[in-house]
Amino acid sequence: MKISTSQLLEELKDRTGNHLKYTQTLLLKSENELNFRISTDSWSVLECLEHLNRYGDFYIPEISHKISSSATSPQAIFKPGFLGNYFAKSMLPKKKLNKMKTLKAMNPIHSQLNKDVLNKFIQQQQLLLELLEKSQHIDLEKIKTAISISKLITLKLGDTFRFVIYHNARHMAQVERILKNI
Template identity: 65%
Template sequence: MKIQTNQLLQELRTITGNNLRFGESLLNQNHKNLNFRKSEESWSVLECLEHLNIYGKFYLPEIENRIEKSKFRESKSDFKSGILGNYFANMMLPKAKLNKMKTLKTTNPIHQQLNKSVIEEFIRQQNDTLELLEKSKVVNLEKTKTSISISKLIRLKLGDTFRFVIYHNLRHIRQAENILEISKIE
């Protein structure tokens, strides 16, 4: 995938802004709707957000650190995705019917006692993501590399890491929206 860098960053800012507004709207929801689950083994809205918060606790500091320490201080006009990074990012994009994916045990928040502090953390992380997207304008999104959560040996281009994280957020926001709709009917 090849895209203009400004266009990519704008797309990612738009998705993150929408996710942020959804998170803010959840502050007005009642405890019952936020903790509703379709079945014993499905996630609630708060569990969807907590899952994202867990990933954010790894990726946001990793991204910030790599931006700050990057030796590649010139931005390129185009971003060309890496093969692995493009695969991971596209795998996260939500489909018309969300395809189920197995979650690592360490990132699965099912059956935790959660409250609105999860939403506040999610909102903070979305704001942090917007700041990091802004900071990333001064580095090369291809040459600046980040580690990934499942292996320190694999490194992705910063642009692909942003895509993966933000598309993953979008995927679970769609899931949370669907759960919330069902909870209002039940």
């Protein structure tokens, strides 16, 4: 698979912008609605977003550092790496979603959460949009980022963006399913 770099960045900016707008609408919900869970072992809306915030706490500084220390030139075409493409695609929401186990440190179940979680996620999405904008001036293939489970494994920056933003999309779909049950 090959994709135009500008097309990829536009798709990722659109997705991130949609996540940002949707989360802003969640600010209108009550904390009771945002803390509602379908079952005792399922996540609430706020837990879904807290989970994403925890990943954002790792990936946003990692991406920011790699972009600011890069001296590469942009390429017209982005070719995903094998592992990065696999990780990114596995995050995309599907009709029949395959459940995934999350790392203990990234699992917010039964946390005491409030709307600060939404505000933090909104801030992270704004930062992601800024990073996507800056990344137009660098090579998304040559720059590599560590991943949250191991600093020894690295992904191309373009794949890291795809993974993070598709992971956000996965949990935004989960948020929508939760709210339909209220």
